Amino acid sequence: MIEFAYLTTRGRRTGQPETIEIWYGELDGTVYLLSGSGERADWVSNLRQEPRVLVRFGGPREQRPDVDGEVTATARVVSEPAERQLGRRLIAAKYEGWHDGDPVPGWLQDALVVAVELDRHGDRRGAGDAPQDAGDDR
Secondary structure (H helix, E strand, O other), X not given: OOOOEEEEEEOOOOOOEEEEEEOOEEEOOEEEEEEOOHHHOHHHHHHHHOOEEEEEEOOOOOOOOOOOOEEEEEXXXXXXXXXXXXXXXXXXXXXXXXXXXXXXXXXXXXXXXXEEEEOOOOOEEOHHHOOOOOOOOO
């Protein structure tokens, strides 16, 4: 199991790339992320301003064979209740051992759900082309 995704947003103030390491769930080319800080998280504010993002899965030793380097994607805050629940359940199943019928852990119920739609046709960046992390962009 690849434990982490790395999401790179464009800093809303500096315009510099900002990368976070985050748990994720995935279904049919959509990656779901949770923000425990809700709208206050810098990465959420950044993607609200510029929804085009880059996603990389796993560390240097955990590359996914179907994804070469970073992949371009479009991020959005999920507003539809059924999709929010889906995102929470995918992450609960992956990291908390959740099964249908189990209650979803409380911390997941309160988190803001973000969906990242991976580009299907081709704008993939190799690791050498990836933007560098510029630090905190508050």
